[in-house]
Amino acid sequence: MLSVEYRRAPEFPFPTPIEDAYAALRWLHDHAPELGVDRDRIAVMGDSAGGGMAAALAILSSDRGGPKIAHQLLIMPMLDDRLAAPDPDxxxxxxxxxxxxxxAWPALLGEAAGGPDVPPTAAPARLDDATGLPPAYLEVGQIDVFRDENLAYASTLSRAGVQVEFHMHPGAPHEFDSIAFTSDVARRAIADRVRVLRSL
Structure with missing residues (x-):
């Protein structure tokens, strides 16, 4: 694992965080031989805002022609700055x-948040065509505020022919794996993540 300490909003708004993540990806790709890393097995992974960052990094890397990403693991990712009406349930x-x-979104995007000019590298739910993106593992809890945008993003990827594994965990809130890490649902989720990583 390479954990990226990207600079964060609001002190460093978009595009600084994603450019930091992309610089780290390029560094890992360039130094792969000396680190004993297989360039063909590099994946991106993150949870919550970091999950959104991982999705955005997959888009940016594809747009720029590399480095190649083998898989994206998006754990309850924050994807859409166009805020939906709250679900009372x-x-x-x-x-x-x-x-x-x-x-959070205005901290990252300023006055552009929710407007017409936000790129998918800032809010991945803005992506229209996911053709060419790496396979994705995506999971979210059923009572997570990101549920609907995660489901929609899984559909966007799937419609473009991207291989998607999607899990919605019944009765689980955001960050359920940190809140109740010994629960059955957390153990299943972590086992699934490990399975995907080992399959690379």
Whole structure:
């Protein structure tokens, strides 16, 4: 694992965080032989905002012609700056709330948040055509505020012929694997992530 300490909003708004992540990907690709890393097995992975960053990095790398990414593991990712109306069945259980999203996206995008000119490398849900993106593993809890945008993104990828494995965990909130890491659902989710990584 290479953990990227990318600079974060609001001090460093878009595009600084994604450019930092891309620089780290290029560095890993360039130094792969000396690190004993197989360039053909490099994946990106993240959860929550980091999951959105991983999805955006897959898009940016594809747009720029590389480095090649073998797989993207998107764990309850934050993908869409166009905030949906709150679901009352989720809102009362939300660990990450709709208000948190209303704060976070403008911190990253400024006044552009929610407007017409946000690129998919900032908010991956803006992607129209996912052709050529790497296979994806995507998971979310059923009572996570990101549920609907995650389901929609899995469909966007699938419609473009991208291989997608999608899991919606019943009764699980955002960051359920950190809150109840010994629960059955968390153990199943972690086992699935490990399985995907080992399959690369």
């Amino acid at each position: 989720i809102e009362r259980y939300a660990v990450w709330s709709y208000d948190d999203s209303r704060t």
